Amino acid sequence: MDVVNPGTAGMQPTTLGAAPKPDEGQPPAILKLSGIEKRFGGIYALRGVDFELRRGEVHALLGENGAGKSTLMNVIAGVITEYAGSIVLDGREVRFGSPAAAQAAGIAMIFQELDLVPGLSIAENLFMGREPGRLGFVDKARMRAEAGQLLDQVGLSVSPRRLVGDLRVGERQLVAIAKALSLHARILVMDEPTAALSSAEVARLFGVVRELRDEGVSIIYISHRLEEVPLVADRVTVMRDGEVVGTVDASTPQALLVQMQVGRTMAEFYPPRNRRAPGEDVLRLDRAAFTPYLFRSGYQRPIDISLNVREGEIVGLAGLVGAGRTELLELLYGIGPAGVWSGTVEIGGRPAQPRSVGAARRLGIAFMTDDRRSGGYVPTLSIGHNIVLTSLLSLSRLGFVLTRREKPVVERVMQDYSIRASSPDALITSLSGGNQQKVVLGKSLVGTARLLLLDEPTRGVDVGAKAEIYRILRRLADEGLAVLVASSELPELLGLCDRLYVLREGRTVAEFRGGAEEDVVLTAAGIRLPEQDSAVTQDSTLVTQNGITLARRETGS
């Protein structure tokens, strides 16, 4: 790959990797944007943005949805060609007419929705459109060999012959990075690369990012996850409403970063925990195992699950991607593969094994899927029609939907979940991600739910909406709902949940009460915990992360 020689600036940068100090020893700026302005119609997406990327730094870009991060990156990557202001690359002013022109100048962008072809192999994806070979015949051996080298570089140990469609999201992410590397990128723009990754995959990705940086690649790293910033970035630029709020050192306390983003303090981020004693068990699994009639590869069946969720309690499910969290939730909601449970599965104190969504809903179980777009809502329907999808039966008589019964339900949900929309008749796709998520949540809870299952409840929503969703969940729990949340964002589980279980390979391997140290949870989900410990209970008190004490982490009492 193409390593940029930083020596041209006269001074060898010695502080690479360490937190940048002001004034001295700074590597020169490789990319400098000044006064970038972009309007869509009458709305400013970018308003006089100044931004500087140094050679060999990881520069995090933070901001809520709609803050202008993606627009800015699209300007840099040549996707947006009409803008005001100037871009200076390596001391020369440039203006890219197309993404291809930006790519030729060494700027590669890795999009949220990866532009890989699932039906082709890794090698074919990496070299698409520029396959090595002669006379139109592809030299497959050479292509695979080169692909193998690239995969090594990003630490992905799978065969380049594998189909991209068979890879996990985290692995696809690495393939996308490898592709950018093969294009000799000097500037790499990564748009929320960890949105769908598990902790272990994130750690691996960060390793790759750091290595690239040390090799002189400059990286712009867009993320929603504040806790990642000190782990991976050198500097941070925070955007809000199309403007740059400021550029600060990555060791800036998270609380301050949150404030910069939303003008709100961290203390308000997670709602206070439940003060009252939880009630009866709503869900209880004891040494429960599920055996599907047909085994599919890649399906992590619950093998040994022991957990309980009580009224008024928020319980977390931690674990790596593939630990079986989603599978467990889906089975409880009656949408898993056909099969039989063994051990104890009790819902509301009585043995129950819902085999269909209808059966699960009759038992009072509600479910919110991790992928809003694929299973959360119907994009062609209005907000109101989406909200009543789960309750059509109770809102109709003789098969006819009664508008007079429907309207109050829609209004109540929109009010209870503070869904901001021009009208319930507007298409759901006209809403922001956070508001869509609130519709999905509200929809799943219409009726008489007593157990709410959530899979990644805040994936792809911005900080402000996250805080709002946490508050709503806590309010629901206070009203007596039992809540089981699966998430790959540990700080979220730690901040939100009363207790949490760690899942590994279909087994509950540990239970934590109150605040638990992130490291402990990582250990439990990783390989360091002894195999035979199948239900460890540990109490711990304080959560610290890189010396920053996260606000609102009192021990549960």
Added chain:
Amino acid sequence: MSERVPSDLDAHSGPPASRTLRGAWNGEAFRARLIQALRIFVRFQSVLGLVIVFVAGVLITPRINGEIIFLRPANLGSLIQSISEYGILAVGMTFVIISGGIDLSVGRVLGLSAVVIARLMMVSAWDLVPAVLTTLAIGLIFGLLQGFIMVRLRLQAFIVTLAGMWIAYGIGLSLLPNQQFIGITFGEGPNHAPAAFQVLGENLWGSIPVSAVIFLVVGLLGVLILNTTRFGRQVYAVGGNERAARLSGISVTKVRCLVFGITGLLAALAGIVDAGQYNFGNPAQGYGFELMAIACVVIGGTSLFGGRGSMVGTLAGVLMLGTINNILLLNNVDSNIQKVITGLIIIGAAALQTVAGGLTGSVGGGTPARRGAGPQTQAGPQTQAGS
């Protein structure tokens, strides 16, 4: 932001409308109004198309002694009669297409049903009512089975109904007693059909064909079911996002089977109407009608991707095609040209959808959060103002 949120047309929003009115000369508000008008136009394109075509019919068709032939009750009656069979199919097809499927078998099921009812009355000497009910039941079961096979074997609707097309045709042919078709004669005794069956070929109140009445009744029922019932909502939900529908507790299997049950049932009804109008049962009847039905649905503004569409649009689409053919007929235009024009209208209707969808962002949903993703739809010369 709220300015850009596309609000539904049904929302008779008072204050926002007046706000846009006041700012009508402002460029933004004008643009918003234009987009809104376009959305309305596209949503009701076939209805507007029908009105335009109808007015054209009044203006450009020949007159006799100043009387417009086009507007004669007899002409309008025969106009609707000519479209009644594939119109009935189009009503069922609308359900299927909104649910995200397609039904290629309806034309052949129509032919099969015509043979079945003719055979039951002429060969088996059944009475009218049991013969009609049995024929309808066969169509219904044929459709339900297709839906069931699709869901259980996870096959595409296109494949299963393509197979169903052959199967229905084969069964229809095998029911023929050594002839091309089964002729229907009326009267008493064996080898005669009940006289009441004749009514299908007759007119009510002098000039309204019974088949036209059947089509209109079926169409109104279709509008009612699709727009006001739980099942109608479920059809839209399954077509818009099957997984979300399933997670909401909707039985996708049931909805899928039922929509194909509806097309099967209506195809059988159209087959009975066909037999009644032409007085024979011929398995070759209805051939190609499935494509006419699909065309009407598309002209009516229903998306072939599912989840979006309207029954009113379909009905207007059916009537529009019928009216155009009627105008061409009255003006003595070659019937082959009529087919070419039908094709052009299909392309025009579909193109309108796409163009307007791109302009208004109604297809992808122009959310503010993702506004950076769609720069190509937003040509903005005013962006240079700052420099």
